[in-house]
Structure formats: structure tokens, C-alpha cells
Amino acid sequence: MQLMHYLTLAAILFSIGFYGLLTRRNAIALLMSLELMFNAVNINLVALNRFVTPRDFTGQIFAIFVIVIAAAEATIGLAIVILIYRNWHSIDADRINLLKW
Amino acid sequence: MMEAMVFYLFAFLIVISALAVVTLRNIFHCALFLILCLFSVAGVYVLLHAEFLAVVQVLLYVGAVAILMIFAIMLTSKLAGREIQMTNEQTFLGLFLSFVLLFGLVYALRGTLFRIVAEGPPPQSTLQIGRLLMTDYVLPFELVSVLLLAALIGAIVIARQEGN
Numbered sequence: 001m002q003l004m005h006y007l008t009l010a011a012i013l014f015s016i017g018f019y020g021l022l023t024r025r026n027a028i029a030l031l032m033s034l035e036l037m038f039n040a041v042n043i044n045l046v047a048l049n050r051f052v053t054p055r056d057f058t059g060q061i062f063a064i065f066v067i068v069i070a071a072a073e074a075t076i077g078l079a080i081v082i083l084i085y086r087n088w089h090s091i092d093a094d095r096i097n098l099l100k101w
Numbered sequence: 102m103m104e105a106m107v108f109y110l111f112a113f114l115i116v117i118s119a120l121a122v123v124t125l126r127n128i129f130h131c132a133l134f135l136i137l138c139l140f141s142v143a144g145v146y147v148l149l150h151a152e153f154l155a156v157v158q159v160l161l162y163v164g165a166v167a168i169l170m171i172f173a174i175m176l177t178s179k180l181a182g183r184e185i186q187m188t189n190e191q192t193f194l195g196l197f198l199s200f201v202l203l204f205g206l207v208y209a210l211r212g213t214l215f216r217i218v219a220e221g222p223p224p225q226s227t228l229q230i231g232r233l234l235m236t237d238y239v240l241p242f243e244l245v246s247v248l249l250l251a252a253l254i255g256a257i258v259i260a261r262q263e264g265n
Contacts, residue, residue: 003217006149011203013119014202014206015200015202015203018199019195019199023195023196024189026128028128028174032122032132036135042142042158043142047149048215050149052217053218054220054221054222054223055220057233060154060226063151063154064154064234065245069245069248070162071249072251074169074170076252078170078172078256081177082176082177091177
């Protein structure tokens with residue numbers, strides 16, 4: 001398979017995640033869309049690592065860091081979602097406008 | 102030929118399950134399709150000869166992040182029965198913008214010349230990655246471990262019940 005196939009797949013996945021990020025109201029669904037976008041970026045990194053610089057593993061190591069930071073993001077994000085739910089009994093992202101004026 | 106068929110199978114699974122994640126109404130079904138999508142991405146990593154990353158993907162994403170999502174869904178939505186509105190009023194604008202993004206990305210990819218190297222992947226990639234993580238990338242490696250610790254403590258502090 002050529003590089004362009006993988007990059008196009010990653011572009012499609014990123015756009016789907018972007019669509020979910022724009023249209024979802026549930027805060028957990030927003031975090032899921034973010035995970036899709038992280039995965040698209042990781043496919044890009046690994047594909048470029050495989051086809052352009054197969055000898056040094058820079059892309060794979062960056063992908064590992066992206067995965068770890070995505071895990072940290074999901075942990076904090078879900079903790080915040082649970083806290084918001086406990087206080088407001090809703091996780092509708094359209095109604096969480098405390099910081100908006 | 103075989104590789105192409107496997108790639109298209111995984112690509113099909115990824116796209117279908119990702120679409121299900123962003124369109125289905127039941128958030129729990131969304132989480133299950135997210136797990137399918139993450140598994141298929143692990144398959145793509147295997148196709149790209151990144152075996153270590155595929156295992157990390159299954160362990161960390163499917164094993165940890167997806168389960169965390171399901172926990173949060175169980176804790177927040179009063180699951181059965183009551184229908185919650187899942188999408189806002191900007192479906193068409195969002196669809197338009199994501200198509201613009203997709204075509205922009207594909208256009209930019211078509212116009213870019215990548216210097217593709219013909220050689221295959223070196224053997225023992227896991228060994229090489231481990232060596233690099235402990236030599237050249239040891240500073241970011243340690244930083245990321247501190248970040249994980251901070252995220253762990255932060256999550257406990259944020260989600261803890263007040264007063265006990």
C-alpha cells in the first residue's frame with residue numbers, strides 16, 4: 001500500500017472527528033470525537049515514519065507520546081465531566097456556559 | 102494484494118465505526134463503536150510494521166481510555182429510557198465545515214511531494230524504540246511520566262466528593 005492511502009484514511013478520520021466535535025452536545029461524545037482526531041494524527045505519524053524515515057523511529061516515538069498525553073487528557077476531561085454532572089445534573093455542552101459572557 | 106485487501110478491510114471498519122461514533126443517538130453504542138474503531142487503528146499499525154504501537158494502542162486506548170469513557174457514561178447519563186438530545190442545531194454547518202476540511206487536507210496531500218524511501222522496516226523495532234526512549238528521548242520520556250502523575254492526582258482531586 002502506498003503512503004497516500006494511509007494519509008487519506010487519516011484525513012477522513014480527522015474530518016469525521018471534527019464533525020463530531022462541532023455537532024455533539026454530550027460532553028462525553030465530544031471527548032470521543034477528540035480521541036478519533038488523536039488517532040488520525042497517530043496514523044499520519046506512523047505512516048510517515050514507515051515510508052519516509054524507516055530507519056529512525058521518530059514518528060513512532062511521537063505517536064507514543066501522543067497516546068500518553070491523550071490518556072492524560074481523557075482522565076482529566078472525564079473527571080471534569082463527572083464534577084459538572086454532580087453540580088448541575090447535566091452534561092449538555094451547550095448549557096455549560098458559566099465562563100461565557 | 103493480500104496487504105491491500107487487509108488495508109481496505111481495516112479502513113472500511115475505521116470509517117464506518119467512526120461515523121457511528123459521531124452520529125448514533127445512544128451514547129453507550131457510541132462507546133462500543135469507538136472501541137471497534139480503536140481496534141481497527143491497531144490493525145493499521147500492524148500493517149505499518151509498528152507492532153509495539155499496536156500493542157500500546159490496545160492496552161492504553163481500548164483497555165484504559167475506552168473503559169474510562171464507559172465508566173463516565175454509566176456515572177453521568179441516567180441510561181435507560183429518557184432520550185437526551187445528542188446533536189445541536191448546527192448539523193449542516195458542521196457537515197459543510199468538515200467537508201471543507203477534508204477537501205483541503207486531500208488537496209494539500211496531492212500537492213505535496215514526499216521523499217519515499219524504498220527500504221523495508223528494520224527488524225526488532227521494539228528494541229530500537231526502547232533504546233531510543235532511554236537515550237535520545239529520555240527527557241521527554243521523564244516529562245511525560247511526571248505529566249501522567251499530575252493528571253492522576255488532578256483527576257482524584259477534581260472528582261473527589263467534598264467533605265470526606
